[in-house]
Amino acid sequence: MDREVAEKLIKKFLPNFKVSGELGKGSFGAVYKIEDELKERAAKIIPLNAMAGVESGSVVSADSKLERDFRHIVESYERIACDEIVTVYDFYMDKSENKGAAHALVIMEIYPMALDNYVIGHYEKTGGPLAMMVASKVIEKVALMIGNLYSKKGFLFEDFKPDNILIKESLGDLKVVVGDIGGLKNVVSIGLTGSQVTPTYCAPEVLRKGQVPEIRSIMYSFALLAFFILEGHLPFEDQRFATRIDMVKDKGLPFSRAEIPDLLKQVLAKCVAFEANDRFTSFDDIIMALRGQIPVQAAAPEEFGGATINVGGGAQGGTPIPAPGGAHTAGNDAFSAGTITVGATAGTTGTAGTATPAAPQPAHTQPPVLNSSAGTATVSPAAARTGLRSRPRKSGSGGLGSVSISEEKDLISSIEKEIKGFRIKKGETVKINNENCRVVGNIFVESNAILSITNSKLFFAENTGIISLGAIRARDSLFSAIDGARKWNNITIYSTPRSGINMFDSCKFHFGRGINGKYLKDTFNITRPAIHDKGFYGGGLFIAGGTDKTLKLKQNSFFKCSAHEGGGIYFHKSLSPVESCLFDKCSATGSGGGMAAFESNQVINHSNFSNCSSGKNGGGLHLHSSNVSMESTFFKACMSKYNGGGIACTSSSPTIKNCRFELCRSMKTGGGIFADPKSKPQASFPSFSKCKPDDTNFKT
CATH class of the missing domain: 1.10.510.10 (Transferase(Phosphotransferase) domain 1)
Structure with a gap:
């Protein structure tokens, strides 16, 4: 585009402005500096071209396509508007005399x-x-x-x-x-x-x-x-x-x-x-x-080659965490001070000499100390039987990449290593990198301890899981059940100022059933009246506390996890953000098939709830006394037996922006969104399609 054409276009829509220079030019248009007597702006001019065509059995004119392309430009800028993007003030479209041609004019804040x-x-x-x-x-x-x-x-x-x-x-x-x-x-x-x-x-x-x-x-x-x-x-x-x-x-x-x-x-x-x-x-x-x-x-902890579990040493002590009722205890702890690499070859000896584990201890007692004069020892699987133990080798060890649900059974049968449960003490760091393991005992992370899990697949026995007062940093890993019909518990995080930074990035949670309500009351003093002793909460994750600085959830998926509340995740008094997560076929016998939040005011963005269901309220999401901010999130085919097929709000006033609700339904009201009399949700630009019996029970 030459400057003369640009000046005519600017004059048509902004008669008080004049073009004073060119700021840049590319294949998608040109940017000009424009100014009037008071201010300067940048004008981006984008050429648009279209031809008539047939779409879904109907003829679509060139003008209709131009209008659609222009609308897409406007929506793209509006959807991403934030402090990190150049500020846009206005949009204009000028149709050319030539059929099927136009110009989009975007007026922006000027940067020199x-x-x-x-x-x-x-x-x-x-x-x-x-x-x-x-x-x-x-x-x-x-x-x-x-x-x-x-x-x-x-x-x-x-x-x-x-x-x-x-x-x-x-x-x-x-x-x-x-x-x-x-x-x-x-x-x-x-x-x-x-x-x-x-x-x-x-x-x-x-x-x-x-x-x-x-x-x-x-x-x-x-x-x-x-x-x-x-x-x-x-x-x-x-x-x-x-x-x-x-x-x-x-x-x-x-x-x-x-x-x-x-x-x-x-x-x-x-x-x-x-x-x-x-x-x-x-x-x-x-x-x-x-x-x-x-x-x-x-x-980002250093990665170690090979299939190893690395246990970093530190000070002893810390607050002991009791095992949840009915679960395997972590009394057979094998790990203590020093750094221990569990080797793959029996009978090897490390640079510090051979470490000999003490006899297994009863539950809730001090773990055995490995006898090593220096800081590092290499222990054979037989000697470390109370922690990681080798299974008979079978052909095919299972890949470290992503696996489908149908492949999990084959992978589980080929796994050669087994974690019998252990406790990570205050000051210690445990790294599980590039491992496929069965887990048959609880893993406990005490305050000021770190568990790092990278590119690993952990399959848990029934009634087992991970319980943490410290920090868990997991990436590209799978957490699932050894037997899908006999679900594992979940990962429970009780975040405190001494916990450190928790992070789950690109992880998968399958077939979890949640943490027991009585355990939550007895151990963490979580006394919310709606938590029942015999109930289970947070099918994949239970998170208490945490802020956007201390706990991060990004690009995780939850599949067929279930609980009494919060089939995928249950948040208790948390500010932890949820970014780009998927909840698929998760369910709750109570409320919150995909997610439940109590007194939690986090941000939920760019996530998907698909085919989630609840026996009460909120097939996809249930909010109780929670004023979350939600944007660009999709609820599809979620269902509740009471209210709120997609979202149910109880004494909550969330901000809901650019969210879609498709084929969501409830047995009473609020097929897409339900709000009780104490809730005042603010929904802007929602999209509803085929929700039953209605889209919402309030005016949007």
Whole structure:
């Protein structure tokens, strides 16, 4: 588009503005600087083209398609509007004299330059790089921007490069935003549509293996961009893409500036780790590491090769956690101080000599101490029989990747290792990496202890599970039952200020039945009247406490989990956000087939509730005294026998935005959403389709 056409278009809709310059041009349009006597704006002009066609047996005109395309542009910007995206003020469409052609005009907040021009422009003006204080500030702000887009809005910045980031000085500070939303992908749709990426900033798993970008891939891109901010160019820029990746892998980032802080170098080095699992787990961890709030290595525990379980040592003590009634106890603890690697070959001896476990102890007593003069010992499976024990080897060990439900039985029968239950003491860290294990006793995590589970599949016996007062960090792992007809309990988290950061990222929960109500009362003093001694709560997860800073749930799925309340998850007085989670065929005999929340005010975004059901209220979700904020969440074919096929609100006033309800039904009222007289939900832009007996029992 030439400037003359742009000026005519601007004059038509904004007669007081004039075009004063061109800010950028690309295949999807051009951006111009416009101004009147009082203010400046940016005007993005997008060409639209369409032809008449047949859709679903009907002829759709070119004009109808143009209107639809324009509406999609408007909805895309409105859906993602936030502080991390350039502010949009208005939209206009101008149909051309040529049939099937039009222009969309987007009026935006003006930013004088993109990040690449900001960095290069400083070199041109001063002959040197950005001052270290300024560069560090820009790097941290970019990390905050990416992290907020992902954790708060559910969008992944796939096409991550400096010319897609806008920057300007505002109120004495620097502000960075995403300028081109074409490179953003809703995390729910990742893998369903093609990815828009720039090879120069791609992670090796995306460029070489063709993997779909995910948040750890963006960390690699972030480190390359940070290097560009610091040095003014990419690392090994004179090399081809493939060679450049190998050189970064072998030599690291080649910083030339002596004043770059060692902490910043360490953070960026971790971000460009060749294997995605060796990078940080979230941008929150990156920001805390940049600020020195957590050690760089502590942000994402080191991975160990092979099929091992690593138990990190520390101080003894901590508050003991009793076993829930009817469950296996963890009295046969095999792990204590020191670091123990359970080897795969019987009779091996570690560098510190042979460790000999003491005899099994009764439940609730101090675990046996392994006799080792130094900090590390290697124990054969036979010697560690009270903890991890080897099963007779069978052909086929089962893959470490994703498995379908129909494959779980075959995988379980081939598993060679068994965890008999153990307790992680205060100060200890246990890592379960790349393991397929049966679990036949409870795992307890005491306060100030850490359990890290990565790329593992744990199959639990009936009445067993994980109970934690400390921190659990699980990623790409499956938690299921040895026998689907005899359900395991769940993972129960009681979050306190001493718990540390809990995180579940891309995990699967199958066939859980929840934690016993009497156990919750006796152990954690959870005395909500509606919790019954004989009931079970939180089929996959029970979470008490926790905030958006201390407990994170992202891209997890819950399948055929059931409980008295909260078939998939039960929240008790929690602020923990739920991002891009799936609840499929979960059920509750009481309320909250997929999820139940009591006095919890968290954010629930970009999640799906499918075929969930309840015997009382809230087939998908039941809120009791909970004012959650929910956006872009889909309820399909959820059902309740009382009220609220999709959502039921009891003394709750949630904010519900851009949520869809399809084929949801209740036996009484509120097929999509139900609110009792003490509830005042605020629903904006809801979508209802074939909900019965009605969409809601209140006005939206």
